[in-house]
Amino acid sequence: xxxxTQSPKYLFxxxxxxVTLSCEQNLNHDAMYWYRQDPGQGLRLIxxxxxxxxxxxxxxxxxxxxxxxxxxxxxxxVTSAQKxxxxxxxxxxxxxGDYNSPLHFGNGTRLTVT
Amino acid sequence: GEDVEQSLFLSVREGxxxxxxxxxxxxSSTYLYWxxxxxxAGLQLLTYIFSNMDMKQDQRLTVLLxxxxxxxxxxxxxxxxxxxxxxxxxxxxxxxxxxxxxxTGTRLTIIP
Numbered sequence: 001x002x003x004x005t006q007s008p009k010y011l012f013x014x015x016x017x018x019v020t021l022s023c024e025q026n027l028n029h030d031a032m033y034w035y036r037q038d039p040g041q042g043l044r045l046i047x048x049x050x051x052x053x054x055x056x057x058x059x060x061x062x063x064x065x066x067x068x069x070x071x072x073x074x075x076x077x078v079t080s081a082q083k084x085x086x087x088x089x090x091x092x093x094x095x096x097g098d099y100n101s102p103l104h105f106g107n108g109t110r111l112t113v114t
Numbered sequence: 115g116e117d118v119e120q121s122l123f124l125s126v127r128e129g130x131x132x133x134x135x136x137x138x139x140x141x142s143s144t145y146l147y148w149x150x151x152x153x154x155a156g157l158q159l160l161t162y163i164f165s166n167m168d169m170k171q172d173q174r175l176t177v178l179l180x181x182x183x184x185x186x187x188x189x190x191x192x193x194x195x196x197x198x199x200x201x202x203x204x205x206x207x208x209x210x211x212x213x214x215x216x217x218t219g220t221r222l223t224i225i226p
Contacts, residue, residue, distance in 0.1 A: 004156075035216075040122055042202065042218040043157075058213070090156055102147055103204075103214060105156035 002027045006091050006106035013085075013113050021076045021109045023091035030096035032074035033103065036060060037088040046089075049074055050096045078111065085113045116140040120203055120217040127225045132190040134220045136203030139184065143205040146179060147214065148188045151200045160188070160201075190222075198224050 004025045013019045025032065031050045035043040045058030049068040063082025068074050074093075078085045088110050092103040117139045126132040138146070144165050149157040163170045163177045163186075170177045176189040190197055203217040 006156075033213075040218060042118075043216040045213060048213065092156075102159045102162060103157075105149075105158070107156045108154070110154075 004091055004093055004104055004106035006089075006109050009107065009109060011109055011111045013111070015113055016080045017113075018077055018079050019085075019111065019113075021078070021089055021091075021111070023074045023076065023106060024072055025074075025091075025093045025104075025106075026072060027093055027104060028071070029093035029104070030071070031094045032068065033092045033094075034058075034064075034066065034074070034076045035090045035092065037090055037108075043090065046076065078113075085111060087111060116143075116205065116207060116215040118203055118205055118215050118217040120201075120220045122218060123221050123223070125223045125225055126193050128193060128195060130193055132188075132193045132197065132222055134188045134190075134201050134203075134222065136186040136188075136217050137184055138186065138203070138205045138215075138217075140205055140207050140215070141184070142207050143184075145206045146177075146186050147204040147206070148175075148177065149202040149204060149216075151202065151219070153199075157202060193222075193224055195224050195226070198222060 007022045033048040034046040044060050047066040049055035065077045090108045091106045095101040120136050147162040148160045151157045174191045178187045200219040202219045204214040
C-alpha cells in the first residue's frame, strides 16, 4: 500500500542537541512538506519541496533545516537554534501541478525536548 | 497573508447533526478542504470543494461554501462516537504553488 512513513513516532532529546525526523513516501509524489502542530494553533508550514534538490522556507523555518536528495525522502532536522522545539511534526506530500491534489499526511512524530 | 479561522471546540449529542464552521480571508482561494485528525495520528482528507461550487454532498457529509462571505461549513449528519476528532479547514490559493493554509482545528466531542 502506498503511503507516507514518519519515524520514529515518539522522540525525546535533551536541549542543545540537533535531531532529525524521517519522512519517506512511496506515492511517487513530487512535492513534500513539513508542518508543525501545536495545541490550538493548527498546522504551520516549516519547509516544502516541489522537486528533488530544491526546497523553500515556509512560515516558521527558523531553527529548522531540510534536504531533498531523493524524491521519496524529505528529512527534517530540528536544530538547537529552534527556541521551542517540543511539538507534533507532520510530513505530507502531493502531486505538484495536479491542482486539485490534496495533501497526504504521515502519522506524525511527537518530539519532546527537555 | 492568508488566514483561516475556526472555533476550537464543539460538543454534539450522538445522533444529532454537527456543523463545523470556517472563515477564510483569501479571495483567490481555489480549493477548500476538510481534514479529520484522530488522536495521535496524521490528517485524513474528508472532502473538498472547488470555489465555483456552493454545495457538495458525500453520504453523511455536506459542505456549504458562501464565497461572498468567505465562509465554509461542514455538516455531519447523525453524528456517531467515531466522529470524535479534530476537524481542520484548509484553503489553497491561486499563487502557482501547492501550499495549503490550515485553520486552528475544531475539536468535536460527542455526548452519549
